[in-house]
Amino acid sequence: MDSAESKPTRLFICLALAIITCAVYCRVGWFDFVNYDDPDYVLQNNPVKSGLSLDGIVWAFTHFHAGNWHPVTWISHMLDCQIFGLNPGPQHWINVLLHAANAILLFLLLQRLTGALWRSAIVAGLFAVHPLHVESVAWISERKNVLSTFFGLLALIAYVRYVRESNADESGSSKSKKWYRWPLVLFALSLMSKPMLVTLPFVMLLLDYWPLQRVPNIGWRSFALPQFVKLIREKKWWFTLTAASCVVTFFAQKSGGAIMSSDHFPFGLRIANAINSYVDYIVKALHPVNLAVFYPLRAQPLWHLLAAAVALLMISIAAILSTRRFPFFLVGWLWFLGTLVPVIGFIQVGGQGMADRYMYVPLIGLLIAVVWGIAELLRRVKAPAAIGGTVAAGVMIAFAGISFWQLPFWQNSLTLFSHALEVTHDNAPANNNLGTALATQGRLDEALAHYAEAVRIDPGNASFQGNLATALLRAGQRDAAIAHYHDALRDNPNFAEAYSNLGEIFLSEHQVDQALTNFEAAVRANPESAGMRNNLANALLAAGKMDDALAQYLTAVRLDPSDATVRLDTGLALLKAGHYADAKTQFAEAVRLDPSLAPAHFELGRLLFLQKQFLAALNELGDAVKIQPNYPSAEFYESAAFAEIGQYDAAIAAADHALASAQQAGETNLAAHIQEALQSYKSQRPYRPAAPKAD
Numbered sequence: 001m002d003s004a005e006s007k008p009t010r011l012f013i014c015l016a017l018a019i020i021t022c023a024v025y026c027r028v029g030w031f032d033f034v035n036y037d038d039p040d041y042v043l044q045n046n047p048v049k050s051g052l053s054l055d056g057i058v059w060a061f062t063h064f065h066a067g068n069w070h071p072v073t074w075i076s077h078m079l080d081c082q083i084f085g086l087n088p089g090p091q092h093w094i095n096v097l098l099h100a101a102n103a104i105l106l107f108l109l110l111q112r113l114t115g116a117l118w119r120s121a122i123v124a125g126l127f128a129v130h131p132l133h134v135e136s137v138a139w140i141s142e143r144k145n146v147l148s149t150f151f152g153l154l155a156l157i158a159y160v161r162y163v164r165e166s167n168a169d170e171s172g173s174s175k176s177k178k179w180y181r182w183p184l185v186l187f188a189l190s191l192m193s194k195p196m197l198v199t200l201p202f203v204m205l206l207l208d209y210w211p212l213q214r215v216p217n218i219g220w221r222s223f224a225l226p227q228f229v230k231l232i233r234e235k236k237w238w239f240t241l242t243a244a245s246c247v248v249t250f251f252a253q254k255s256g257g258a259i260m261s262s263d264h265f266p267f268g269l270r271i272a273n274a275i276n277s278y279v280d281y282i283v284k285a286l287h288p289v290n291l292a293v294f295y296p297l298r299a300q301p302l303w304h305l306l307a308a309a310v311a312l313l314m315i316s317i318a319a320i321l322s323t324r325r326f327p328f329f330l331v332g333w334l335w336f337l338g339t340l341v342p343v344i345g346f347i348q349v350g351g352q353g354m355a356d357r358y359m360y361v362p363l364i365g366l367l368i369a370v371v372w373g374i375a376e377l378l379r380r381v382k383a384p385a386a387i388g389g390t391v392a393a394g395v396m397i398a399f400a401g402i403s404f405w406q407l408p409f410w411q412n413s414l415t416l417f418s419h420a421l422e423v424t425h426d427n428a429p430a431n432n433n434l435g436t437a438l439a440t441q442g443r444l445d446e447a448l449a450h451y452a453e454a455v456r457i458d459p460g461n462a463s464f465q466g467n468l469a470t471a472l473l474r475a476g477q478r479d480a481a482i483a484h485y486h487d488a489l490r491d492n493p494n495f496a497e498a499y500s501n502l503g504e505i506f507l508s509e510h511q512v513d514q515a516l517t518n519f520e521a522a523v524r525a526n527p528e529s530a531g532m533r534n535n536l537a538n539a540l541l542a543a544g545k546m547d548d549a550l551a552q553y554l555t556a557v558r559l560d561p562s563d564a565t566v567r568l569d570t571g572l573a574l575l576k577a578g579h580y581a582d583a584k585t586q587f588a589e590a591v592r593l594d595p596s597l598a599p600a601h602f603e604l605g606r607l608l609f610l611q612k613q614f615l616a617a618l619n620e621l622g623d624a625v626k627i628q629p630n631y632p633s634a635e636f637y638e639s640a641a642f643a644e645i646g647q648y649d650a651a652i653a654a655a656d657h658a659l660a661s662a663q664q665a666g667e668t669n670l671a672a673h674i675q676e677a678l679q680s681y682k683s684q685r686p687y688r689p690a691a692p693k694a695d
Contacts, residue, residue, distance in 0.1 A: 010108075010111065010117070013107060013117075013121045013124075014107065014108075017100065017107060017124055017125060017128055020125065020129060020400065021096065021099055021103055022100060023400075024129050024400050024403050024404055024407070025096040025099070025138070027407060028089070028137070028138055029089040029093055030089060030411070031089070031092050031138065031410060031411045031412070032088050032411065032412040033140060034139065034410070034412065034416055034433075035433055035436050035437060035440075036141070036294075036416070036417075037139075040066040041077060041143075042077055042086070042091070045065070045066075045077075047078070048074060048078050049081050049086060049562065050078075050561070052079050053078075056074075056078050057071075057075060060072075060074035060075055060078070064251070064252040064255045067255070068194075068249075068252050069252040070192055070193055070194050070195070071192050072151075072189055073143055073147055073193045073194065076143055076193075077091075077143060080094060088140060091140050092138065095136075095137050095142070095143055096137055098147060098150050099128070099133065099137045099146050100128070102127070102146060102150055102153060103125070103127050103128035105153035106124045106127055106364065107121055107124035108157060109156050109157050109160065110368070112160050113160060116372075116375075119371050119372060122392045123364070123367045125396050126392075126396060126399060127364060127367060129396055129400040129403055130288065130403070131288035131289075131291060131399060131406050132284060132285060132288055132291070132356045133356075133360060133363075134356070134403050134406045135291070135355070135410075136357045138407055139293075139357075139410060142357055144193050144194035145196065145357055145360050147193040148190045148191075149196075149360060149361055150190075150193075151186050151187070151190035151193060152186075152187070152190040155183045155184075155186035156200070156204070156207070158179060158186055159207075161179045162179035162183060163212055163214065165179050166179075184237055184238065184241070187200055187241055188241055191241060191242075191245040195245045195249040196339075196343065197339075197361065198245050198249075199242075199339045199342065200238065201239050202338050202339075203335060203338070203339065204235060204238065205231060205232070206331045206335055208231050209327065209331060210330075210331045211327075211328075215227045215231070217324055217327055250347075269299060272299070273297055273300075273345050273354075274344040274345050275308050276304060276305060276353075277344060277354040278344070279307075279308040279311055279312065281336075281340065282366065284356070285359065288402055289402070291423070292419065292427075292430070293356075293416055293417070293420050293430070294352055294424070294427060294429045294430055295352055295353045295355065295424060296352065296424065296427050296428065297352060297353035298426075316333065319333040319334070326376065328368060328369060328372040329369050329372075331365075331368065332365045332367075332368035332372070334365070335368065336363075336365035337365075338365075339365065340359075343355070343358040351429065374388065374391070413434070413440075414434070414437045414438070414441075417433045417437065420434075421434065426457050427457075428453075428455075428457035428458040428461065429454070431450040431453045431454040431457070432451065432454040432461075432463070435447040435449075435454065435468075436467060439470075444474055444475055445475075448468070448475060451464065451468035452468060454467075454468070455468050460491050462491040462492035463488075463492075463495075465485075465487045465498075466484070466485065466497055469481040469482070469484035469488065469498070469501065470501060472484065478505065481505070482505065485502050495525065496521075496522045496523075496526035496529065496532060499518045499519070499522035499525060502518040503515045503519040503522060503536075503539065506518065507538065507539050507542065512539060512542050512543045513543075515539045515542070516540070516543060519532065519535050519536035519539050522535070523536050528559060530559040530563050530566050531556070531560075531566070533553075533555050533556035534552070534556040534566045534569055537549045537550075537552035537553040537556065537569065537570075538569065541573055546573070546576070550574070550577060553570040553574075554570065557586070562593055564589075564590040564591075564593040564600060565590075565597070567586045567587070567589045567593065567600070568586070568587065568590040568600045568603065570586045571585075571587040571590065571600075571603060572603065574586060575603070575607065580607065583603075583607060584607050584608075584611075587600055587604035587607060588604060591604055596627055597627075598623075598624045601620045601621070601627065602620070602631065602633060602637070605618075605620030605621035605623075605624060605637060605638075606633075608620060609621075609640065612644075614645050615645065617641045618638065618642070618645075621634050621635075621637050621638040622638060625638060630661045630664070630665070632659075632665060632674070635657050635658030635661060636654075636655065636658045636662075636673065636689065638654045638658075639651045639652070639653075639654035639655035639674075640686065640688070640689055643677075643685075643686040643687060648681050648682075651681045652678065652681045655674055655677050658674050659671055659678070673689055677689065
């Protein structure tokens with residue numbers, strides 16, 4: 001199956017891996033963000049969506065966010081936003097290119113380790129097209145997975161170089177020391193992308209056994225303990241990084257509320273789920289169908305648990321007994337078992353039982369065991385090399401076809417979660433996120449049904465209760481919405497969004513004291529939210545507390561300088577306080593940040609008019625009217641600006657349209673001002689409006 005190594009052949013294989021990967025994933029450039037993690041990671045993450053900056057880099061290294069500490073991943077997303085903005089297509093393609101690079105690095109690693117050119121190529125090819133990897137590649141938020149693996153594979157390649165240099169020079173020259181440091185640096189970058197590869201020192205020990213043969217292979221009856229102890233000591237700094245990453249990750253996950261308590265998932269259920277999941281992962285690796293973005297954790301029948309435990313035990317015994325003749329089997333098997341340990345559920349993070357993305361690295365171990373095992377079998381029966389190549393090509397084509405078929409489910413939230421509900425049962429997160437996707441499209445009745453189903457399945461989830469409450473409020477069911485917000489707060493007393501939404505209800509009903517109470521609670525729960533600060537400022541302004549309101553508005557601007565709505569509200573408050581220059585700055589920034597925000601154009605235009613900058617005012621007021629054609633206040637000021645520059649026909653036309661719009665909207669106060677202005681224009685006189693108020 002293997003042929004002589006040659007540089008052109010390696011280059012051809014690398015190129016083929018890149019082409020195959022891009023061909024399978026070629027459609028991702030048209031895919032959207034999804035409403036699962038993507039908002040936290042990119043769309044609503046202010047430091048990330050603002051692009052690459054020194055402040056953003058400092059934030060990445062000094063903050064836990066979304067239950068994670070992975071500064072290299074945050075910087076990667078910042079760089080995306082700096083270059084591509086919030087365009088999801090190129091961000092998807094970066095994932096694809098990293099996945100293609102990982103397939104190439106895996107090939108180079110295995111080929112350098114074993115010298116087996118075509119076996120290494122087959123493992124890398126299967127890795128590139130395997131359907132279990134669609135989730136890691138087609139999901140923008142899983143940049144952390146492909147990026148972490150990229151650095152992890154580079155670390156292993158550097159480690160192989162270190163071992164070879166050490167073997168060639170027993171004196172411990174500076175050259176071998178340099179190659180000792182590089183794997184450490186790359187390992188640190190991997191952990192700072194995602195802590196999945198905390199098990200990398202364990203993988204290095206496996207590679208020391210086979211194929212590096214730094215430990216004599218004398219069978220399972222005799223274990224070379226002294227050699228292993230020496231190799232473990234050699235990796236003390238790798239294990240130190242592993243320990244540090246585990247501690248940081250634990251606190252990050254705990255701060256984000258992702259670690260589930262024993263009340264939710266008893267330890268016995270976790271152990272049972274781990275055993276079942278190991279077998280389920282093997283089944284999905286061999287038969288990758290009915291894949292979903294979320295698999296709910298469910299208790300399995302006792303017979304299923306016993307069968308899974310027996311299967312794992314039998315495979316482990318077979319791997320140990322075959323150590324001397326087939327060391328690759330033991331190494332591949334332990335690679336699979338060991339690299340899954342951080343995510344197998346002993347410490348339960350989230351409510352999933354398993355996840356396709358968790359197999360991104362562990363699958364390599366299974367592929368090594370299977371590919372090397374089949375190659376050895378074919379060699380022993382002296383089968384023609386073409387048989388192995390044909391089988392490998394057939395499996396690769398089949399997996400590529402399944403991946404190509406699976407990929408479109410990731411094109412948006414509707415397709416993703418609709419498919420998840422088709423292939424799983426009682427899936428509360430899938431119902432919740434599908435409800436959000438439907439609500440975004442205005443399909444409120446369908447959204448309500450899915451939100452209600454999510455709450456039925458998991459009534460103790462505050463987020464699901466809050467989403468149902470918001471949908472009920474949009475449907476006009478105020479009392480039911482308030483009841484569900486209170487249910488959400490009972491389950492999570494620090495649920496900032498629920499407090500904020502209750503505050504908005506009370507503020508809209510002019511119950512300012514109750515609104516303030518809830519907005520203040522929201523800010524206490526989430527002091528870094530610009531939107532919640534802005535809401536609190538609106539309530540303070542309604543209560544007549546101008547100084548306190550301005551302080552909150554300006555804090556909101558500092559927290560999220562890219563939020564056009566916050567800029568607009570801050571400008572209005574500054575205008576009301578008589579700070580015209582500062583208000584003008586905020587309105588101009590709002591227009592720059594969101595050119596489609598008609599009220600920002602209007603307020604900037606009105607302020608320019610009051611400052612007698614009539615031509616500049618006309619530009620802004622004209623934009624407001626183009627964006628929002630029936631905008632009587634903007635049309636009124638536009639007519640006045642036309643009159644100021646002597647264009648009375650245009651002033652009369654604009655005023656006529658403004659009058660019709662005001663009357664249709666029932667704004668009688670404004671309509672009266674417009675009628676006065678019309679009389680002035682017909683007499684060839686300008687009209688100087690005050691700041692009219694709608695009824």
